[in-house]
Amino acid sequence: MSVRRTALIAWDYPPSASGLAIAAREIAESLVEAGIDVTVYTLDRNGRSEENGVTIVGAVPERAGADGWLRKRMVLGHLVAPRWFARTVAADHAARPFDCLEATNWYAPGALARRLPDLTFVTRHSTPAASTGALNGSLRDRLDGRFACRLEATSARRSHGHIFNTAAHGEKICALYGLDPGAPRAVIGLSLPPERLARASGAAYPHAAGRNNDPVEILFVGRAEVRKGFDCLLGAVDILSRETASGTLPDFRLRLVGIDAGEVAGLAPETGRHVETLGRLSDTALDDAYRRADLVAAPSRYESFGLVYQEALAFGRPVVGLAVDPSARQVIGESRAGLLATEASGPALADVLRPAISDPALRLECHRQALAAAGRFSRRSLSEGTHALYSAARDYRQYQGR
Template identity: 55%
Template sequence: MRTALLAWDYPPAPSGLSTAAREIAESLSEAGADVTVFTLDRAGTGRVGGVTVAGIALPPAGGLAALRLWGSVGHLAAPLAFRRAVLAAHARAPFDVVEATNWYAPAALLAGRRDLPLVTRSSTPAALTRGTARSWRDRARSWRDRLDGGSADALERRQARGSAGLIANTAAHEAVIARAYGLSGRRPAAVIGLSLPPEIMASARDAAYPAADAPVRLLFVGRAEARKGFDALLAAVAILAGEGERGGVPPFRLDLVGVPPEDLPADLPAAARACLRPRGRIDAAALTGAYAEAHAVLAPSRYESFGLVYQEALAYGRPVVACAEDPSARAFVGAPEAGPLATAATGPALADALRPLLRDPALRRAYRVRALAAAGRFTRAGLGHATLDLYRRAIAAARGA
């Protein structure tokens, strides 16, 4: 099986999409596939982890780089670049199948080809990452913003509907994607969970739980956006910091990985700001340290297609404070009782879920035991073989079309 995988970025780039891309690529390679990753975050070609990584970064002075700056039509720049690179390589040595994420539709212009079947593995649709009126960061949307978002959504629908096969991370996510893109259900499809990198699993096994009980060290990994529940997170911190020790809340500190200082609102109360450490984007080694130092992980997302942060936290045996609004949180955190679920993505609800965990070291350790028991559910072997099975069904369907 010769596979092309399209990625916006690839490790060492510190993003969830890059981590997922590496796990998909290396799991396929370990299962016997010949994998080439095409990525926009670099130039040049190399061999990494048994995978060929072809960088196709847009030259700054080139036409496609300029096109990216043009509002809604700019969303075509990346699909054009991917199409050109993949078809050139395909002409030299044919691929059996190409896979891409749905997010901003990098393979929109490769959809519908019988000679190169496309499989779309769905992350969260772009429409769900643009926030809602519940976020403090939201603004009244301009006509241009709506047009820009609508163009991205249309490209995602085009890619999904032109795919020969579809992959979702969970059954609940599969249903969301079907509704979002108006899919018929006639294409080969599979639900396949993502694995974690071996180095994360190794470091997690060696990570002892923090010996000191105070201050309580909390960790958030993500972006300052409504979908991640960041507005609720800040509101909960303000509530708990305001209560302080007189209200029975011990000292705590929250590391914000992926959140730079400028993403904190100017009107954040001083007591809450004193509890926060915005760290911006950090490398893999620093992230390992952040998990190891944490007593608990806060992940109050309103929606996740899968939730790699949940899986990482469980691997480290850290209690997860999540939100019951997210089906993945209910499945991966709530079902094994690996941490408390806030009833809603609001400051008061999140504060209510977190307060007992802050106060009670024994409760934190009880959740830790259950988190460790729930870890390791998804493996590279399972990911690779299940993906190859879906590829074969997609190829057969495309050839029989």
């Protein structure tokens, strides 16, 4: 059954630079390019606007009232945003029905909107809360996280269809949530924005033979989180900085995007000499950082897709990551566009960074493989796969009578 009008629930939307925001825009604009009417509901703004054919609606009420107080409270606070989304979507759905509603699994923003009548609900699965530390910390934090994870699982199990970014990601999510094996599911890779691909196209890589003995530049884009492998990265840099000081390894510099100086203030002086913090960058400044880089370090323990992997490949930059991440094994390992450490530790990451720093020929070969792997996911493949899954989910909902 064809889908002509759809809604997406997103926590935020560009100009926000979060991975979920960028993914939401790619999904929405790819569907618009395929002729589908798309409305995105988000919590990072008020009012209603239109951008590149996408209607964007802020779901935050003008006066939050008691909800604003409750949202900051443990457990039940997780239901406030889903209620705001449900109320806003319901008004538009009553005036002009949507064929389908899509939401991320992350903290289940569509948990209540999925109950709207005559509406197919699809979950596009990102990183689950359980993989971002929601179940760690104090007793209060663990209880709060347990509720959030249960809300995610309940919402996902009642979806009429599921979208995963990679097959390995899908297997993990199905096991974690206990998903209905009969519900339609599809593996659909996300695309990069056309303007970013255009800026990355033809990015030269003059670095393989060295740059007048300048340090080898390693770029990290992310947050100082365990999931992002930041602890492994700092551990590896500490090891390699001592080797550089002894003259057994060429000099290198680690440039950190998204990291402030205070987050690396505890580094030993010899290690800190190799580290430069850049904070948050604009899109054009980030593009320049990719062009300057010899290598991209992306040692995530888990990524549902891996936006940084895709950006690095688009610029033809070799990636050093962790084999424990299924997305890294698929995107980087299978394409041979970089090197993967066998375990999530500083010494293991140092073992793959070492040859990448010292061997220009290895970097050049990985650069060539990165260029060959770039561009596998387009807006056309994204929209075609999404529309097909939406249609299958609608058929499944009608068959199930729910």
